[in-house]
Each structure stands twice: as structure tokens, then as C-alpha cells.
Amino acid sequence: MLRKTFETEIKQVKDEVLLLGSMVEQAIIGSVESLKKRDLKASRQILANDIEINKKRFKIESQLMILIATQQPMAHDLRLLASTMEIISELERMGDYAKGIANINLRMGDQPLLKPLIDVPRMAQKGVDMLHRALTAFVNEDVDTARALPREDDEVDALYNQVYHELMLFVIQDPKSIERANWLLWVAHNLERVADRVTNICERTVFIATGEMVEIQNTDDEFWKEQNSTDA
Amino acid sequence: MNNEKMQTKNLSVHYGKFRALTDINLTVQTNKITAIIGPSGCGKSTLLRSFNRMNDLTPSARMDGEILLDGENINVSGVDVVDVRRRVGMVFQRPNPFPKSIHDNVTYGPRLYGIRNKRDLDEIVEKSLKQAALWDEVKDKLHQSGLSLSGGQQQRLCIARALAVEPEVILMDEPASALDPISTLKIEELMHDIVKDYTIIIVTHNMQQAARVSDYTAMMMIDEHRSGRMIEFNDTNVIFTNPKDKRTEDYVTGRFG
Numbered sequence: 200m201l202r203k204t205f206e207t208e209i210k211q212v213k214d215e216v217l218l219l220g221s222m223v224e225q226a227i228i229g230s231v232e233s234l235k236k237r238d239l240k241a242s243r244q245i246l247a248n249d250i251e252i253n254k255k256r257f258k259i260e261s262q263l264m265i266l267i268a269t270q271q272p273m274a275h276d277l278r279l280l281a282s283t284m285e286i287i288s289e290l291e292r293m294g295d296y297a298k299g300i301a302n303i304n305l306r307m308g309d310q311p312l313l314k315p316l317i318d319v320p321r322m323a324q325k326g327v328d329m330l331h332r333a334l335t336a337f338v339n340e341d342v343d344t345a346r347a348l349p350r351e352d353d354e355v356d357a358l359y360n361q362v363y364h365e366l367m368l369f370v371i372q373d374p375k376s377i378e379r380a381n382w383l384l385w386v387a388h389n390l391e392r393v394a395d396r397v398t399n400i401c402e403r404t405v406f407i408a409t410g411e412m413v414e415i416q417n418t419d420d421e422f423w424k425e426q427n428s429t430d431a
Numbered sequence: 432m433n434n435e436k437m438q439t440k441n442l443s444v445h446y447g448k449f450r451a452l453t454d455i456n457l458t459v460q461t462n463k464i465t466a467i468i469g470p471s472g473c474g475k476s477t478l479l480r481s482f483n484r485m486n487d488l489t490p491s492a493r494m495d496g497e498i499l500l501d502g503e504n505i506n507v508s509g510v511d512v513v514d515v516r517r518r519v520g521m522v523f524q525r526p527n528p529f530p531k532s533i534h535d536n537v538t539y540g541p542r543l544y545g546i547r548n549k550r551d552l553d554e555i556v557e558k559s560l561k562q563a564a565l566w567d568e569v570k571d572k573l574h575q576s577g578l579s580l581s582g583g584q585q586q587r588l589c590i591a592r593a594l595a596v597e598p599e600v601i602l603m604d605e606p607a608s609a610l611d612p613i614s615t616l617k618i619e620e621l622m623h624d625i626v627k628d629y630t631i632i633i634v635t636h637n638m639q640q641a642a643r644v645s646d647y648t649a650m651m652m653i654d655e656h657r658s659g660r661m662i663e664f665n666d667t668n669v670i671f672t673n674p675k676d677k678r679t680e681d682y683v684t685g686r687f688g
Contacts, residue, residue, distance in 0.1 A: 202685050271639055273671050273683040410673030 205270050209279065212262055213338050216283060216290075219255045220334040223290050224327045226252065226297035227393060231323040234304040234386065235316045245301035252294040256287045263287075278410060282403040286337060289396045293330070296389035303382050313369055313379040319387055322358045325351070326393040333400045337407075345404035348397065349415045355394040362387040435502070436461040436600060436630040437482055437519075442496035442506075444477050444486060451477045453658040455496075457649055459600070464622060464631040466641040466667065469651035470682065474659020475634040478651070479602050482632060483519035484512050500600075517544065520598035524605040526585030528577030528592070533560075533569050536577040536588055540596035555595050562628075563591035564621045583614025590621065594629075601625075603633040607640065619644050638683055642671045650679045 226245055233241035263284050266272065272280050329351055336344040366380040366387075398415055406412050437459040444452040452474045459465045459482075467475045477486065484505065486492040498506040505515050517540075528536050537556045538546075546552060556573065560566040565587040569580070577588050586606060593601055603622075607615040622631055622644055635641050641648055648670040650663040663676040674680045 205685075273638060273642070273685075274674055274680050276684050277672060 205266070205276075208262075208266055209276070212259060212266070212280075212283060215255070215259045215262070216287060217334055217338060219252065219259060219287060219290050220330065222248065222252050222255060223294045223297070224330060226294050227300075227323050227327050227330075227390070230297040230300035230304070231316070231320050231386070231390070234300060234312075235320060237304065237307075237312065239305055242301035242304040245297055249294050249298040249301075253291060256291040259287050260284065275407070278407045282407050286400050286403050289399050293393050293396055296393055299389050300386050303386055307379075307382055310379060313376055313383055314365070316383075318358045318362050318365075319383065319390065322355055322362070322387060322390040323393075325355050325358070326390055326397070329355075329394055329397045330400075333397045333404070337400060337404045340404065340408040342405055342408045345401040345408075346415060348401050352394045352398060355391055359387050359391040434461050435459070436500070437632075438497075438499040438502075439478075439481065440497040440499065442478075442481060442494065442498060444474070444481060445491075445493045445495075446489065447491040450656065450658045452481075453654065453656075453660050455659075455661050457661055457664065459630060459632055460647065461630050462626055462628075463646040464626055464633060464644055466645035466648045467632065467634045467651060468636075468638065468641050468648060468682070469659070470653075471636075472657075473651040473653050475651055476604055477659065479604055479632060479634050480521075481506075482600065482602055483516045483521060484510075485516075485521065487512060517596050518598055519600040519602060520593035520596065521602040522586070522589050522593050522604070522606045525609050526582055526589050528580070528585050528588050530576065530578055532574045533577050533580070533588060534573040537591050537595045540592060544596060559591040559595040560588075562594050562621070562625050563587045564617060564624070565591055581614070583610050583617060586610060586614065586618060587621065590618070594625070598629065600630045600632065603631060605634055605636060608636065615640070638671070642667060650674070650676070650682065652678055652682070 226248055229241065229248075230245045233239075233245065263280050267280055270276070329348060332344060333348055335341070336348065363384065366384055369376045370380045402413060402415055405415070435458050439455045439457045442452060442455040442457075443450060455478055457465075457478070467478060469475050480486045481494060481498055484494075484498075486494060494506050496506065497504045500515065500518065504510075529539060531539070534556055537559050538552045541552060541555050546555070557566060557570075560569060565584060568584060569575075569588075572579075577585065580588060586609075590601075590606075607618045610618065619640065622633070625631075633641075633645065645667045648665065648667045649661050650670065651659050652662050654660050663670065663674060663679045665675070669675075670679060671683055674683060680686075
């Protein structure tokens, strides 16, 4: 295959990654939206769409394998293809978080939400926004954005803490609410993880562009350190 | 321990008025495989042939600068070139066994250096063929012609012949380019096996081969005067995953040429 053909193929793979990304974005927003509206049918659709997300991931994976086998990429090309493999698996896992949220909605059956959802949709919106910009940075190999983006994870963490404390208050006031509180806590936790995985995508983008394998710090670690010291 | 087996210092090579190589400063580590890569005509083979003064055989060639073997400059008059070539052996692109028996091919060098005792010679044959991973295939037909072997076997015979004089450095000029993939892998495996006792410098056009077999890689390219220069030298892993020079990147990813 000629170099030109290889470059066209690489572009196609990147387009497919963007497509997979937008499927995941829709799944995350959709899963929270259906929970908010307690729309079980919509949640079932999220589960069905997750199968499509997984299929798309495998399709891209096999495209990547063929490119690796036939092109034997080196240097930047090698970093790009290997990292893309990693990124699509991050996306697939983010899709699983949306699926998890859809499952929670279904398991809640006809029980009402413990509280109206305000911060949870904000978390979803913020996470998806970060994901979108992370994927744009990946396609353009925009190192500056990739390095800066993970810091915004703090906003998602702050929202998560807010949701967490609020739910704990409900539980303290009425211990019977523990199960319903727990469901929402899972939802918030899933969304918090989405933002964490955006950091992983950004790390890969930095690696593709510069060859530096760096761990971009966010403040999660400090948060858990604080939690642990309070517990102790 | 001194790990620098060979070194060139400001080495330039002229063929007549044409300057084929300019200011090459390359260090070759002991018991390591160093690959020289670069597009056709960039002077890789000229550089390789400098390491055992093979360029002397080209009448118009002139070498300036130092070529150190164990710290001693071999690019000065008065050096015993035959001894240099014993210490620094060479394997070529096309297998070129002599039209003699397998046994005689291997003993050719040792006889030249004065070994006559049959038992000693037999020992050298067995040892060299074993090192070249050919012994099991030819031990029952040592007196057949070297030319009766397959291409891959012939190349390993040539390696055995090079090893028979117990060189310290082995120069390989595209040793597998005329071979099929299985024979290529055998050559690569044997390089890997023998490097603990030798120092290997290999010129190859096959990027994957350079990436697979070598510890260090030197990237060469011609400058605006069409003279070969070394533009990057590093650990092979770095050259193939994160080269520092844009031209190396373009070459190893196939954008150049």
C-alpha cells in the first residue's frame, strides 16, 4: 500500500473514532435524560445502542489490526495506531457507564427518584463536553488542549461531592431511603468515571504527538486522600 | 571495562573528487548489534566497508579521519590490513560460498592464517557451523559443495566462514535481503545468539529487521552535496518509536524516498 493510501486509511480510522465518540456522548446524555424522566423505554434503547457501540469498537479494532499487520507502522504512526486502540477501549468503557445508568433506571422500576436530578445532569453534560473536546484534540493532535483538559475534571468531582453529601443527608434523615440513594450514587459515580477516562484519552493524545508517556495529574487522588484521613 | 569496540572520528571518505561520506562520528558498543539505516546511496555500505578497510580495495577511495578498533586507529599507514580484516569480518548481501566443499569453505580462513592440524580444523568447522546454526543440517555432508546448499544455508555457511577465524567484529551488509522470510529469521536468530561473543554492525534496508535485531541504530542521509552524513544515532527503540530528527521519522514511516 502506498503512503498516500495509508494516510487515507488513518484518516478513516480517526473519523470512525469520532463517530464512536458521538455514539458514546449520546448514550451518556440519553441515559441520564431517561433516568430524569423515568423513561424505561428510552433506557432499553440505551442498552440496545450499547451493542452497536461495542460492535463499532471491534470494527475499528480490526481496522487497526489490519493496518498494523500490513503497514508495520513506525514512530508517530505506531504511536497513533497503538494509542487509538487504547482510546477506543476507553470509549467502549464509557459506553458501559451509560449502560449502567440505564440499568439502574430499569431496576428502579416504578419507584420515584429520591430527589429531582439537577447536579447529575450537569455532571453528564460536563463529562460529555470534556469528552468531545478530548476527541477533537486527539484528531488534531492538539497537545495544549490535551494537557489542559484533565484539570476540568475538578468540576465534575466537585459536583460528585455535592451529590454524595446531599444523598448522605437523605439517608441520615430517613435510613429507609438508602437503596434509592445508593442508586443515584452509582449514577453519579459512573459519571465521575467518565471524566476520569477523558484524562486517559488526553494522555494518549500527548503521547501520540510528543512520544512522552505522561500521567496528567488531576485532583482525584487528593480528594481520596482527604476522604481517607477524615475516615481515620 | 571499555565498551567501545569501534569508533569513527570525523571520518570522511572520497571516491576521487566525490565525497561519499562526511564527518561520521559513530561509536559501536561491544557485544551489541548496531544497525545502519538510510535511503539508497546515503553511504551505508561505504561506512560499513570503512570498518575493515575494505574501501582500500577501491583504487580511487581515500579515507580521512580516525577509525578506532579497541581504541587504536586502524586508518593509518603501516597497519596490518590483513590482521584488521581477520579481527573485523564481513558477510555480504548475496551468499558467496567458494566453489569448494562445506568443510573447505569454513577452513579456508584458518588455513590462510596457518592452522594445518586436521583435528583443529575439524573442531573449528563444527564450532563455526554450530554458531551459525547450520551444523545439524550439514554435519553428514561436509564434503559436498557449498554451492549445493539452499540460499539461506549458503548465507549461514558464509557466516560460519566469517566466524571460523574468530573475528571480534562482524560486518553484515544486507545479510538477509536475498533470503526468504524463514531463512531471514534464522539469520536474525543466529545474530542474536552470537552477539554475546562478537560485536555486530549491520546495514539493512529492512526497517523491521533493524528494529528487531539491533540495540542501536544509526540513521544516515545525504546532504545537499550528495555526501552521506549520520543524522541521528540512538537506542533502536527510540529511533523506531520516537525519533528526534524529522528526517528519521519520515524515513522510518515511509514518507521519504
